[in-house]
Amino acid sequence: MEAAISVRSLTKVYSAGASAVRALDGVDLDVKSGEIVLLMGPSGSGKTTLLSIMGCILQASSGSVRVRGREVVGLTEKALPAIRLDHIGFIFQGFNLFPTLTAGENVEVALDLKGVRGKEARRRAASLLEQVGLAEKYGSFPADLSGGQKQRIAIARALAGEPDIILADEPTAALDSHSGRLIMEILRDLAHGQGRAVVIVTHDNRILDYADHKAYIEDGKLAAPVDPENRKPEEVMAASMPLSLLSAGDRTRPVA
């Protein structure tokens, strides 16, 4: 099966005057439709940079990123919004809802971007809110919703453009365990039930069981350690195994 997103030899270098920081260094990764991939790693490891490049909101320094087979590295800034609009839905740690709009209107904004307006937009927004179990919150403002409800609204908004790829940045970090589980159930349904590719950046150990695959990034390099003692990946991470000690064959998520 063709990967929804295919990353090859991806490098991102941030230049700051004379110095330069290599945020990503030769990353290879495939994400297929219908699977959930967790991107894990310590703070500053490059997870969010990788997510941003996969989401076409940050340009790579070199390498290749193919979204549904289309190469996006090197595309102009004007061409990237259309890729995002057609293929990608974002979910943010801070929800990023529009505080001046109701829950339904937040979803309608995303529909508006796709050219869906008026009664049809209201009907579809209501349907999307129903999918995340919040049909009755159509007219509620974000300030009046709980964190879990806000994130479900954000998911409904992300789904408005009917994306085949969902990119989520710490979607459960600001939520209690119950709300976090609810969000992950929805994301799992989006992947397994609806066949969308879901990539989640997370530090949240509670959601590891939802992953079909886990990828670990440290110092800008992808490395998913195999644990011979069958410890959980987070325990391996906690052990801070030097990545230099990992052989290429240790990677649990080989590229296709």
Place this chain on the structure above:
Amino acid sequence: MASLARRNLFHDRVRLAVTLTGIVFAVVLITVQLGLFLGFAMTASNIIDNSGADLWVAARGNRNFDQGAPFSERKLYQVRGAGGVAWAEKYIVQFARLKRSDGGEEGVGIIGFNPETGIGGPWHLTAGKVSDLKAADTIIIDEIYREKLGITSLGQAVEINNHRARVVGFTRNVRSFTTNPRVFTSFKNAQNYARLSEDQTNYILVKSAAGLDPLVLKQALASRLEDVEVYTNSEFARKTQVYWLFSTGAGVGILVAALMGLIVGVVVVAQTIYATTIDHIREFGTLKAMGASNAYIYRVIIKQAIISAAIGYALGMGVSLVVVRMSSNGGASVQMPWQMAVMMLGLTLSMCMGASMISVNKVTRIDPAMVFKG
């Protein structure tokens, strides 16, 4: 869907109030200053505009209506003798001193005309008739200047250059551009008040015969008469307006004030719209991440500017209309024809949309990756 622009704008009522205050301030300042400018221009040439004449014959070197030098009335007969003249009348415009009944003195502008024809005479009469000026020593003044001239009632007598003058009528809104109120009287009385010799006049007002182009008659008279200048009515009105508004600096001052209003308005509106944009910068970043084009976001910001402009314009014009109405009873006339109201709408929209360009520029530079930060 409710407009994101409208919601962003109305979400912070305090900021909206500041934005609207800035726009209203600018609209009122510009409208009133331009209205004052227009009022001054119309006042400066009001008698010319209401004279009914096609041509004005003035002494050579004439600079404006109020300062016409006297010349021999023999020119009148030369004008009447020319072909294509329907009628021609002598006309006096002279400065004089009016002594009030309480002993105080005021400068006045004497307007002497032929009350038999009424040409160049007063209009908007609220009391008395033009024909009342056929009687000796009679004058008509405007209601606005009654207090200034110490006139409490019809029939009251004052002195003009030591000659008796009895008030037989009042006009409404026949203002003077200068500080000297107009005093309408017969040509003969005016000669006495202005101390002009009997064979002198300041102007000759001419009407061309039916069907004859006044420009043709103007050229004919200019070639026939010596030591005088001949103007069409509109030429003389423009000449007088330009003199008073620009040679004296009065008009420049008003226009500078209007320009200041425009600048203040743009700065206030730009600052508040920019602050609103900065407040919502993360949301604009989210929109970009969701796939919104820059053009989509520009539309949101420009829509905010247009809504602000529309409300600010409506409020500003309301205040301006009150000022215009109040000015009708004051010494300075503020005019607001519908064309100016339409122009102000365009100016307000341009001002607000121009001010929003700073915000548009800011949004263009948003890094959508900011949405992942915190």
